[in-house]
Amino acid sequence: MRKSPDCVSVFILLYSIAEIRKGGFFRMNITVYLGANEGSDTSFRQAVEELGRWIGESGHALVYGGSKSGLMGALAAGAEVTGVEPEFFISESFQMEGLTELIVTKDIPERRTKMIELGDAFIAFPGGTGTLEEVSEVMSKLALKQIDAPCVLYNLNGYYEGLKALLKHMVEMGLSTEEKQKKVYFAENLGDIKAILGAEK
Numbered sequence: 325m326r327k328s329p330d331c332v333s334v335f336i337l338l339y340s341i342a343e344i345r346k347g348g349f350f351r352m353n354i355t356v357y358l359g360a361n362e363g364s365d366t367s368f369r370q371a372v373e374e375l376g377r378w379i380g381e382s383g384h385a386l387v388y389g390g391s392k393s394g395l396m397g398a399l400a401a402g403a404e405v406t407g408v409e410p411e412f413f414i415s416e417s418f419q420m421e422g423l424t425e426l427i428v429t430k431d432i433p434e435r436r437t438k439m440i441e442l443g444d445a446f447i448a449f450p451g452g453t454g455t456l457e458e459v460s461e462v463m464s465k466l467a468l469k470q471i472d473a474p475c476v477l478y479n480l481n482g483y484y485e486g487l488k489a490l491l492k493h494m495v496e497m498g499l500s501t502e503e504k505q506k507k508v509y510f511a512e513n514l515g516d517i518k519a520i521l522g523a524e525k
Contacts, residue, residue: 351383351384351385352384352385352444352445352521353384353385353386353387353406353442353443353444353445354379354384354385354386354387354443354444354445354446354447354521355387355388355439355440355442355443355445355446355447356375356376356379356386356387356388356399356446356447356448356449357388357389357439357446357447357448357449357451357454357455357458357459358372358388358389358395358396358399358448358449358450358451358455359394359395359396359449359450359451359452359454359455360389360391360393360394360395360396360454361393361394361395361452362394362395363394363395363450365450365480365481367480367481368395368449368450368480369395369398371449371478371480371514372395372398372399372449373398373399373401374514375399375447375449375478375514375517376398376399376400376401377401378514378518380401380403380404380405381403383403385403385404385405385406385424386399386400386404386405386406387405387406387408387439387442387443388400388405388406388407388408388439389407389408389409389435389439390407390408390409390413390419390420390423390426390427391407391409391413391419391420392419392420392421395449395450395451396420397420399449400420400423404424405420405423405424405425406423406424406425406426406427406442407419407420407423407425407426407427408426408427408429408435408438408439408442409426409427409428409429409435410428410429410430410431410432410434410435411428411429411430411431412431414428432454436457436458436461439458440461440462440465440471443473444473445473445474445475445476445521445524446459446462446473446474446475446476447476447478447517448475448476448477448478448484449478449480450478450480450483450484456487459475459477462475463475463505463508466504466505466507466508467500467504467505472507473507473524474507474509474520474521474524475507475508475509476509476510476511476517476520476521477508477509477510477511478511478517479510479511479512480512480513484510488510491505491508
């Protein structure tokens with residue numbers, strides 16, 4: 325028969341959580357979207373390794389697409405890493421070895437849903453159309469108030485300047501509002517990401 329926790333145990337647990345929050349740290353599952361290719365900018369790999377290392381060393385957990393290819397493979401260096409891969413990628417042996425957890429979905433839409441469900445914060449590193457599709461769904465859910473979490477576009481070397489201009493243009497044309505986009509941030513470097521997520525905790 326399963327025992328219920330006693331009052332002292334519950335108090336200790338709640339006190340520990342309060343102390344962690346008081347100390348300025350709140351552990352997050354950080355979902356990162358990025359490309360399975362390396363890209364032509366050699367600074368991408370260094371920056372993504374730095375991002376993955378910071379997530380792990382800071383005590384947060386990484387959620388990502390689970391692949392060993394390109395920038396995705398370079399990212400997965402944290403202490404706790406959950407990969408989310410559709411079945412057809414598994415059959416092609418694209419999955420990263422040594423993950424803390426590998427979640428297999430039936431298709432890409434289910435993968436996107438699961439990665440959003442798992443995330444407390446979202447970061448879009450430079451990537452292709454798949455990355456754009458994923459982060460667009462996050463921004464749409466924020467606009468509809470279906471989720472409440474920071475969504476950071478890592479504007480490394482100006483990569484997302486075009487998207488930043490488009491979002492501003494949507495507001496100017498009356499097709500979006502600043503309120504709907506208030507949880508969408510653009511970060512120029514890892515320091516900006518740390519500041520944004522630190523302010524959101």
